[in-house]
Amino acid sequence: MLVWVSSGIAKRFFRRMSSFVQNLNPITGENDWIVQNDHYDYHQEIARAAFADMLHDTERNEMYEMGLKVAIEHMHKQGKKANVLDIGTGTGLLSMMAVRHGADSIVACEAFKPMSACAKEIIKLNGFESRIKVIDKKSTELTVGQDCDMDCRANILVTEVFDTELIGEGALSTFKHAHDELLEKDCIVVPHSGTVYAQVIESPLVRNWNILKDVFDDDGKLLVKVPDSMKRCKGTISLHDLQLSEVKLHEFAQLVEPVKVLRFDFSGKTPFVFDRSTINTAKARKDGKAQAVFMWWDLNMDIDNKITLSCAPYWAHPLYKEELPWRDHWMQAVYYLPKELDVKKDSEVHLVSCHDEYSLWFNLKNDLNMSQEDYASPNCDCGVHIAYSRTRIGQMNDGTRVKKYLSVIDDYVGEDSVVLLNGHGFLSGLAAAKRAKKVYVLESNSLSKRVLRTIVAENKFSNVEFIDDVKKFSPSEKIDVVLGEPYFVSSILPWDNLLYVHSLDALGMWFSGDVKVFPGRAKVMGLPMRFKDLHKIRAPLRTCQEFEMKPFDKLIEESSGISDEEVEAQPLWEYPGQALSQPKEIAAIDIKINGRDVCESTGSFDFNDVSSCNGVAFWVDWIVDVGNSRKTTITTGPIVPCEVGVEVQWDVHSRQGVCLLGHRQLKNELKYSFKYDYKSGQIKFKVF
Structure with a gap:
């Protein structure tokens, strides 16, 4: 649901307008028309870029301030004024630090206008509006001279234009332009290098994210060669x-x-x-x-x-x-x-x-x-690294997951079987070609289909046929086994892989009672969590290095209300957190019986320490073999039983859903509501 909140900074830049736009529904695989705020992308950029942990990173802030202090003192000891240029000022934090340590003049540039307006409000709130000049331009557009953006070239540059790769945000060109056009020759740069x-x-773990492995059975027999x-x-x-x-x-x-x-x-x-x-x-x-x-x-x-x-x-x-x-x-x-x-x-x-x-x-x-080849940048020529994410390659290589699918093939696929495979990159499912009379592959992603076709050709599987046009699909023989790996390239949240059900329907047929469908059930699971750090990416800032940041929090909250969904995707194995209760089943969807109905539930999580809860994790367990007492389960959640107060061990090849509670004040309980409407392909989730 999209909610418009118009006040403060956001109101100045975004009029109260909305439009019908097309948006891919990952559950149906179709484009839906939805009502969306005209400036949705702007609000999403604000919410995602700003309400993160960067300003919560105390060490980062302190070291930038120490670097600025040393630079300003150095200029003053030389008898020079300290003229500071702050590129990409964001909230104005670094500029305010420069004021605190005696900078003589400060120009701060910020190209994103809502954020530059926010910086002006924060600077005014902290009493520095007469000391800091904020320019809403890119640094490459700044002018220097009389009646220009900068009266003179700066002799101190402070900026944070780095990413995980250090130079991936164009840091080198930013620094070069600044030195060429905006800085004095004997300037000081923070950071220096x-x-x-x-x-x-x-x-083996890392390798599994990069190179596809052959598929073997328990006896070491090669089933599918990559x-x-x-x-x-x-x-x-x-x-x-x-x-x-x-x-x-x-x-x-x-x-x-x-x-x-x-x-x-x-x-x-x-x-x-x-x-x-x-x-x-x-x-x-x-x-x-x-x-x-x-x-x-x-x-x-x-x-x-x-x-x-x-x-x-x-x-x-x-x-x-x-x-x-x-x-x-x-x-x-x-x-x-x-x-x-x-x-x-x-x-x-x-x-x-x-x-x-x-x-x-x-x-x-x-x-x-x-x-020369040893210096060349890598370039994928096999298609695997273009078709699939690292996470997906890891899933395809996951021995536990593969073994469970092979056990279903062993139990239910014989020499007279006609099998339908469903999912993107269902490598282990191709092992059915070793036993079945015929295997149809429902693979809607063109890049993934190209990879699987190459693997089928390598193995000389003459009984495998790809479904190129679902509307014209008419199997020559009755399908008696449907085997799917619910993974689709377009999926983001765990339940987006319910496209598994909708893609079967796209064939224009449903499957009679004697057709065996694996997985046969999907269970949506939830778990209240106490995250060690992850909650910071949605936590209000309030103050930073003793500077008031209320306008920033307000801007983020407004934009988040417009653009953010209740649940977002995160690889939770990278973000430690303790379980506050046992996992709870939120909803169960039987693929053949009620997979095409409305599934709706409400309830609450049963745990005592509500005040320590800062998020709720969600995932889907796929019950591959409903009729088997072993209850073969492919989980996208915890891989070992959860214990209250103990760190959860998550599947490293999946992203889970997480609702971070942020500024919400919980009372005595944590409730949820869930509704999955098959016809519309919409899932509505709320935690309160």
């Missing part, structure tokens, strides 16, 4: 960002110590290079198979390199004691090596690190005999 670290690792071209593919240039501190130490081997591989000098004292490669030689700590590189970076905030902000995971953090600051705006990343390499303990390996204006990539060699 950045350094990228890389660590070569071996990890073509060698897919196993050798170099993948894509895109990073895989993760909270690496949540990867357990036993889940990877550190083959080399972390290495400083790239340094970026933001000071302007050296030329900016937009395309570069380095080679670092390191000694292997142990035998192993190098499969990937873990990457992170740090920032030197001052010219003497005494103030360092590190984004390292805990095992490599220079100041790690018991707990690190939590950051979701700057995570760490995994880069997959173009070719796995066997390394021996104490042998030398040579790590190639490359970057262009926006991206990084890596390679590893046993010798220094390099070719």
Whole structure:
């Protein structure tokens, strides 16, 4: 449901208007006409970009302030005025810090007009409107001179234009333009420089997110062979960002110590290079198979390199004691090596690190005999890394999940069976071709279909037929087994995969009582949580570094009310939290019996410590074999039984739904309402 709230800052920029727009319904796979605020995208950008953890990151804020203090003092000791330029000011926080430490003039630019207006209100609220000039332009549009945006060039630049990849937001071009057009030659930049670290690792978990594996039965018999071209593919240039501190130490081997591989000098004292490669030689700590590189970076905030902000995971953090600051705006990343390499303990390996204006990539060699190919950025030529997310590749390789589907094939598919497979990238389902008379594949995604066709050709499965046009589909023989893996590329929330039911209906037929349908039931589950940190991305700021931030909270709350859904998707294995109760079944949908009805429920979660609850997690359990006493379940939630007060262990290959309570004040209980309308494909969820 879309709710319009018009007041304060948002009212100035967005008139109370709405329109009918087309929007993809992930449950039906069809475009729906919905009423949506004309400025929905703006509100969503505000809500998502601002109501995050960045300003809750106390260490970040403190180190920026320390860097500014040192820079301003340095200018004053030289007898100069401290003229500060703040690029991308956001709330105006860094500019207000500059005032606090005696800056003589401050110009802050912010191109996003609602946020620049917010900054002006915050600056006025804190009494600094006469000290800070806010310009609602991009830094590349600023002018310098009499009657211009800036009276003179600045001699201090402070900015935060970094992402998980450090340079992915165009930091290099931003700094270069500032030095060329906006800054004095002897200026100080906060931060002064950045350094990228890389660590070569071996990890079956990480490998499973990158390379498809063959499918074997319990006896080791090959059922589905993945073509060698897919196993050798170099993948894509895109990073895989993760909270690496949540990867357990036993889940990877550190083959080399972390290495400083790239340094970026933001000071302007050296030329900016937009395309570069380095080679670092390191000694292997142990035998192993190098499969990937873990990457992170740090920032030197001052010219003497005494103030360092590190984004390292805990095992490599220079100041790690018991707990690190939590950051979701700057995570760490995994880069997959173009070719796995066997390394021996104490042998030398040579790590190639490359970057262009926006991206990084890596390679590893046993010798220094390099070719141009060794420096080239990766480019997927097998289709797998284009068709599927890293999470989906992990699902396809998940041995537990695969084994459960194979057990259903063993129990219900025989030599006379005619099988229909449903889902995007249902690799293990192709094992049915080894037993069945005929296998139809309902694969609506063209990229995924291309991958599966290649795998079918590799295995010479002559009894497999792809359904190219569902409206013209007319099987020559009666289908007696429907086997699906409810995963679809368009799905975001767990229940979006109910497209599984709607896609079967798209065939223009439903299945009689004697047709076996797997999975046969979907259960929507919920669990009250006490998250350690995740709730911060929706928590009000109120104050930051002792500055009042009420206009910011108000802007975010207004935009969130317009653009945010009740439940959002998050990979909860990366965000620790304790269970406050046992999981509760919110709704159960029997695919054949009531899968096409309205499913509606209300209730409350039964737990005592309501005041400590800051979120509710949701997921779907798919009961693959309803008629079997084993109740074969494919879960997208906890992988071990939950215990109250104990950290939940989540499936690492799924995103769960989460409702973060934010500013809501809970009383004595936590209630929910759920309604799934099959006909419209709409799910309405509310937590209150």
